[in-house]
Amino acid sequence: MIKLYYFAGLREVTGKAEEMADLAGQTVGDLYNWITDQYPAVPISSVRIALNEEYALSTDVVQDGDVVAFIPPVSGG
Amino acid sequence: MSVFEIVTEPIVPQTYADYVLRPEAGAVTMFTGHVREWTEGVRTLYLAYEAYVPMAQKKLAEIGREIEEKWIGTKVAIAHRIGELQIGDIAVVIAVSSPHRSDAYEANEYAIERIKEIVPIWKQEIWEDGTQWIGNQRKKPKEIIYD
Numbered sequence: 001m002i003k004l005y006y007f008a009g010l011r012e013v014t015g016k017a018e019e020m021a022d023l024a025g026q027t028v029g030d031l032y033n034w035i036t037d038q039y040p041a042v043p044i045s046s047v048r049i050a051l052n053e054e055y056a057l058s059t060d061v062v063q064d065g066d067v068v069a070f071i072p073p074v075s076g077g
Numbered sequence: 078m079s080v081f082e083i084v085t086e087p088i089v090p091q092t093y094a095d096y097v098l099r100p101e102a103g104a105v106t107m108f109t110g111h112v113r114e115w116t117e118g119v120r121t122l123y124l125a126y127e128a129y130v131p132m133a134q135k136k137l138a139e140i141g142r143e144i145e146e147k148w149i150g151t152k153v154a155i156a157h158r159i160g161e162l163q164i165g166d167i168a169v170v171i172a173v174s175s176p177h178r179s180d181a182y183e184a185n186e187y188a189i190e191r192i193k194e195i196v197p198i199w200k201q202e203i204w205e206d207g208t209q210w211i212g213n214q215r216k217k218p219k220e221i222i223y224d
Contacts, residue, residue, distance in 0.1 A: 008127055008199035009210035046212070050197070053132040069129055069197070073212030076126070076133075076157055076198030077110050077169050077189055 005069040029058035081137035093154040093172035102174035106181040110169040129197040148180040
């Protein structure tokens with residue numbers, strides 16, 4: 001199982017801050033398709049994906065126990 | 078004390094200036110970013126900041142390393158506060174020391190630009206008539222669902 005985090009505006013779109021999903025073996029690119037299927041309202045073009053607390057490449061493969069975060073446009077400062 | 082941190086308590090800037098000061102440094106620049114009440118005529122009541130804390134702290138440290146490589150002899154400390162912040166509160170502090178002032182100024186500005194690019198921190202504006210996660214569409218009051 002993979003732990004998924006949703007932050008800021010994405011949490012409001014998905015209605016949850018986190019969830020577990022059976023996505024082991026999928027690529028980060030596949031995750032974009034998955035989230036679009038699950039939550040069509042997610043503005044996917046502006047979302048970055050972090051894998052284990054580091055920005056991921058679309059070719060990276062997620063493994064059991066990994067932590068994935070969907071990162072909307074940041075606005076610190 | 079960690080040099081690159083996400084905090085929930087009010088930020089005391091001098092703490093970070095003291096951290097970077099050392100005998101080789103003839104300059105310390107300190108930037109503090111504050112909660113602004115008025116933005117282009119729109120009144121903010123308060124702000125709420127959220128962070129993906131472990132990743133945000135890693136990214137702040139990464140910015141510190143970038144600076145120490147680009148401007149040799151600099152030392153950096155950064156803190157960003159999360160939670161509800163009132164008008165005038167400090168949201169972020171960046172302290173940079175260097176032998177001479179020009180590097181300290183340049184590096185400090187570089188840090189805030191990088192924070193706005195890569196650090197997973199989000200600001201929510203709370204106005205009299207609605208809220209908005211900055212970077213997303215403004216919500217009109219009628220669209221807000223109150224728990």
